[in-house]
Amino acid sequence: MANVLTLGEILLRLSTPTGTRLSTAKQLDLNYGGAEANTAISLAIFGHETTFITRLPDHALTIGMMRYLKGLGVNTNNIIKGGKKVGSYFLDVGVGQRASEVIYDRAGSAFSELTESMIDLDTAIDGYDLIHLTGITPALSQSLQGFTLKLMKKANEKNIPISFDFNFRQTLWSKEQARSFFTEAMPYLTHVSLSPWDMTHLLGYDDLSLSNRHEDTLNTCYKRLIADYPNIQTVYATKRLSPSASKNDLTGYFYTNGTLFSSETYTIDPIIDRVGGGDAFASGILHGILSQFEPDKTVTFATQASVLKHYIS
Amino acid sequence: MANVLTLGEILLRLSTPTGTRLSTAKQLDLNYGGAEANTAISLAIFGHETTFITRLPDHALTIGMMRYLKGLGVNTNNIIKGGKKVGSYFLDVGVGQRASEVIYDRAGSAFSELTESMIDLDTAIDGYDLIHLTGITPALSQSLQGFTLKLMKKANEKNIPISFDFNFRQTLWSKEQARSFFTEAMPYLTHVSLSPWDMTHLLGYDDLSLSNRHEDTLNTCYKRLIADYPNIQTVYATKRLSPSASKNDLTGYFYTNGTLFSSETYTIDPIIDRVGGGDAFASGILHGILSQFEPDKTVTFATQASVLKHYIS
Amino acid sequence: MANVLTLGEILLRLSTPTGTRLSTAKQLDLNYGGAEANTAISLAIFGHETTFITRLPDHALTIGMMRYLKGLGVNTNNIIKGGKKVGSYFLDVGVGQRASEVIYDRAGSAFSELTESMIDLDTAIDGYDLIHLTGITPALSQSLQGFTLKLMKKANEKNIPISFDFNFRQTLWSKEQARSFFTEAMPYLTHVSLSPWDMTHLLGYDDLSLSNRHEDTLNTCYKRLIADYPNIQTVYATKRLSPSASKNDLTGYFYTNGTLFSSETYTIDPIIDRVGGGDAFASGILHGILSQFEPDKTVTFATQASVLKHYIS
């Protein structure tokens, strides 16, 4: 099993019980979320030594978050204490044609204020087999953009591969800001979660030729991507058809060594909780890579992990 | 019945069910709080035409707050839409010797960004019989301090009496900042909720002589206060003995025309929800004033209103 | 163990969870109540063969009531099916100085429409050792008054003793109506639950001399009552001090063979559910009578049964 480091923001998640709305709810369900924390947890459950780094204030909500992470086997020893606020989001859980809605409350969170002076990057990343990051972290603040790039460069120096989930969040930054960051980051990455849409809008590939067959599109796009960025070893993504908030069709794709592998298409019905489904897929892919599974076993494992995630909250 | 205006921040309140803790809770109870909103609601229930002004973002949490206020009869037509965040607090409800704890998350709330340019004060306060404010509003931001003073002055010009609850919150500003504001505000107020402690620490009365009999202390202090600020017509306060988070003794005091009136002492057991008890007392006092009750009826009504509030959440 | 018949109305009880109010509750707790049903259940639990007769419509709420009674060992074979409505009440559960409030919805219930033609009284009451009735049944409708008296007379013919709990409900009938019925009923009764207040207001004893010592009053009153109605063998009652909805002091009294027996005074704190406390006391007294306990054992058993009832809902 491998040693994995993830860094990002763990979020307080306050969601409505099914069939109620945020505007009339008298109770909210309290959980924890955040793409990097989700990935840390999944990898720990899959058996890897996983460390999660973030910054959290010194109060009772943090105690709950730490307990949650530790209980699931994630190493929290390097979490930085400081700041005043935990990032949070309110989730109005959708049903059928009524879509879910999210209200984020993250501005000024302890993590968004993280600066290089708070952490000794050299020792922090030493000894890991993989570092997992997402496009959410640089979106949270100017200082986190610099910090993320520095971290990536340090990892490259130490020959630690980086996996990176683009996870573009338009409420956090603009496409232009994102493109500038992502373009600068690409040369440092090894494994990326990325769709043709991301290539067009976030990396500037304006002229991608899309085919009717989704697999053809992916093959063409990813081939070109790797031609441009030969440091990229694998690319992965899911296709999600969402006719309803309660029922989705999900297919997983995994591109490696010039070949695209795809899973079966799974119908998920009824969806209990959609959030985190993408993180579970990414975790499954990374588990396959770290465990040196065959590519088709990897993509099947990852897609099934994502499917199962939708049935628990 | 009277026309009353209150202005302040309505807060989202997320509290633990009794006997659970914030760090382990899986569900939180959602309610709404905030001293001025509480007072607006109580006065509306007592039969007055009450208007509440605040600033709120345009999303589902605001819908819930509006529905709550309107359902209880508060006029919300002048609430300003804008900003991105509702102020909130997490309440870890105490029991017995385990005290309650509060984590506020208000920095950057829509209301704290309120500036004079967003509201036409002249028309906003026109036609009211009373304006109720608290010391929480100026504590929220620099701009709200200026705004509050301007509002007070405008009210004085129009001969509208102001009631003001000191409600000092040390996590929001320092005693020094508060003292500077409160001292400037005193000449504009008519009815104030204020304890000898407030006089010492927030108004600079360093040499108050305290007696063993609490009523003697209050008589001496309030006499002196009114000698200094003859604009003050009434002063009110409660004395709360809190041997336990589940059991308190509460007495109400009301000083007017040079005489102190006090209620019986009520034992409250078991306390269901302590927050808002002071607001209920203030509302009862204002109701007595607006309804021209006899002073002893006023203080009894207000204290009983406060006692009953402790039994509902 | 004895064969006992009780007849009356079983009620649907919809109550607020502690600390919420009827006007804001989003959920209500569903239970079943009614003085005679409560007594039937207690006697069944104490080991007696108990039959409960009422009239209920043919729908799902009745199924729940039947299941409840049968599950606790009450014979429901003679319950009459018919009518359209189950009687119900909404209970706004009080705490501390906030008193409980009840909203009854019983007019037109299936039981209130019960008439003699629906039941063959002769066979219905045959073979029982005791029949238990309360003053609620005649209060429900004109026809139930006639029915109740007829039942009492039939029982007297068959030498079956009747126990009767006055349970005056002023929202159901006036004191005058009640007095007329109760006066007519007295000669047929054997065991009665009755206070000096009841004697004055419901039996016309206008000149009772009350003592400072409650026990002296009871002795005097009950002596006189039995002088007037020598058919009465035992009289019982409780004294309840209710400084708060959450805390009561309860003492039980039992008068038999010219002597008054009383229990200790029990402090009940915190009260979980007060309703049915009187019924549990009555059931305990009847159990003592049917089991030929010594009088002081009877009154202690009954009062403890009542105390324990307050701790469960």
Next chain:
Amino acid sequence: MANVLTLGEILLRLSTPTGTRLSTAKQLDLNYGGAEANTAISLAIFGHETTFITRLPDHALTIGMMRYLKGLGVNTNNIIKGGKKVGSYFLDVGVGQRASEVIYDRAGSAFSELTESMIDLDTAIDGYDLIHLTGITPALSQSLQGFTLKLMKKANEKNIPISFDFNFRQTLWSKEQARSFFTEAMPYLTHVSLSPWDMTHLLGYDDLSLSNRHEDTLNTCYKRLIADYPNIQTVYATKRLSPSASKNDLTGYFYTNGTLFSSETYTIDPIIDRVGGGDAFASGILHGILSQFEPDKTVTFATQASVLKHYIS
């Protein structure tokens, strides 16, 4: 935006949590229902000035209902206080092939006792752009039939259009009683919700020719209806296929100016709460009419409003 008046009964709704049954439930969910109240609320949410008139007793359940209506923006100033009982219904929520069941408890409700003497119709309906009524109100009592007709006539005198939802409830009155009332009412109506079934059974059209294509049937029927009652401007209805209590197909129809407009067919899955779906459709149609939407936009808006309603409780 328009001024709308609706008049009818608001009901207390007590429903089982999904997967439980009325006969075993220990908790019920408390909501408020009633076709006219539902419509008032929807129209208020869509932005119209909406007034709801009913009659309610003076107790805590009424407070909850008023708070609910006011919170959602409905004007309740003209609600009449009186009587003793709120109408209610128990809802055993179905799943899959297990159908929902309803037990009504409305006989003797405060509203069913409403008589003309309690309200000054002339001033009550003055100044509205539309009055919305349903066939449930006349079904509740003899006096409400007379009252409803009088109201309709008064509205005609004042040139206020009436919209009317047939909503035949066979547990409230017979087809014969309904037909007599509906036939008398038809000449006063402007917008009606009415199916071919209603025409046959409630208006005496015994010889309607039904086609295999539902749209053809509707065209023929509605054409004939308007030939007979030229006062009718629009007719609307939904077609609902209910293979299961959890999954329905819904299509909306809207007939105006001699043309039938229909929406897409929406599959609703999983249904959270079916009750009120028809009211949401009616409200959507009225909103389209009042806002002078194009007919196809109207029917689409109304059907989508109805679909979304099924996902919230």
Next chain:
Amino acid sequence: MANVLTLGEILLRLSTPTGTRLSTAKQLDLNYGGAEANTAISLAIFGHETTFITRLPDHALTIGMMRYLKGLGVNTNNIIKGGKKVGSYFLDVGVGQRASEVIYDRAGSAFSELTESMIDLDTAIDGYDLIHLTGITPALSQSLQGFTLKLMKKANEKNIPISFDFNFRQTLWSKEQARSFFTEAMPYLTHVSLSPWDMTHLLGYDDLSLSNRHEDTLNTCYKRLIADYPNIQTVYATKRLSPSASKNDLTGYFYTNGTLFSSETYTIDPIIDRVGGGDAFASGILHGILSQFEPDKTVTFATQASVLKHYIS
């Protein structure tokens, strides 16, 4: 209606609320299960006089079980008191592709220790029209195997037909142990629930020819079974397709007098609670037999009873 005896273990069932998992649940739903108890209850609801025999310890969990059985009309007078433990199981309720999981905790239960000396079989089974048993009872302990066979023989002597549901549970005993018992039991049975799989693995029919059409397979298999065991009058079984824990297709089969009857195929969606579905089918079949329904009415009734069971928990 008939007199039916069932004997077996009633189990405490602790299950997770939908969407939660056993490893994170903070609350579990408490119900009661067990194949024979389920059948006793269904038959009582269908109107038969039903007696359930088991052995239970003398504590509060037993009180709950007794209350449950009695409330649903099952005679519990012959239940044996003794032992220390009630059998229980934890149910992690599945959704979609996440399957349900069960953890049994039955070793050493009061019932598993039942021995012949605790019950007078002769009088215990006297006077019944049918005795229902399952293959779970002999699987629980060595002594229960002997006891079950003795009971079967006694029933044969008294000409009381036995119905028997194979219900093989591999966590309780091996196929070899089961086969030895089942083979010995077959000559004593009248009605059996049994699939071709059971015939192969539990009765030693190694050479069954399976057809593509399930009905053909059943016809062939059951014909042969009855040729070997002419004491068998009816055989019944369901076919369940389980693409998902939330959605199943169910068909019922009933073989009698040399003919196979089958029900429609019902799609069950969404499944609220799958456990007990087979018991409801068996109960429906037995009800049809005892009521002398036509075979196709019997199999339809049984399958619908099973379908409806899936919608309640």
Next chain:
Amino acid sequence: MANVLTLGEILLRLSTPTGTRLSTAKQLDLNYGGAEANTAISLAIFGHETTFITRLPDHALTIGMMRYLKGLGVNTNNIIKGGKKVGSYFLDVGVGQRASEVIYDRAGSAFSELTESMIDLDTAIDGYDLIHLTGITPALSQSLQGFTLKLMKKANEKNIPISFDFNFRQTLWSKEQARSFFTEAMPYLTHVSLSPWDMTHLLGYDDLSLSNRHEDTLNTCYKRLIADYPNIQTVYATKRLSPSASKNDLTGYFYTNGTLFSSETYTIDPIIDRVGGGDAFASGILHGILSQFEPDKTVTFATQASVLKHYIS
């Protein structure tokens, strides 16, 4: 901070929500208990490196227990996997005069089957500063008695002090069995939780002289104990007055170096959860010892820790 090892059984705890009873509850609260696990958790929270050893089966309930322990900072790496059953108990939570009741279900648990061959004691206890055990472990099975003594002897060889909480459970073994074990164990212990009752009944001190002043009794008894067992360094105990299940008075005692130290007496009201109060006290004492607090600080810390524990569940 110190390195502490505790060994014992962690239990699944299923308790009734306040005011409900086990026989009627539809939901149970799921928590984890067990004296040694409670102590491990408290010591981890107080900042010590704490390891908990037990034996648990390989299923979902164990996952929950591991997550719980790890989340709170307890090292679970040495927990032994095996067996089939987790020990559990059902708790009928008392209120007022209605006492709590417990039903244990532990026979045959994975831990009770622990034998020496499953663990290498030498390496297991190496390097700890303290080992904490209780009298519950030897009570669970014959093999655990031998195991516990062996562990004690090994600890003595390695000079690791042992703390031992007598915790006599009469439902697990007889006084005679306990006395034989405890007498053999005494020479190996360093810190013991022990009352005069324990000395009389479990250590054979039949002639203890009890004083009216509880502190005098303790002084005399503990002095004598240490005279007999000079290896004992400290003795501690609480005095608990329980007039009601909802209200207790608690005093802590700590005897060391020939002097008895006692805390204030705390009134605990209302008790949320009494179970584990003694463990919290023991943990507080051990924390004081390990941190070299002054004795009076130690006993105050421990008693307050116990008091606070009563307010959380």
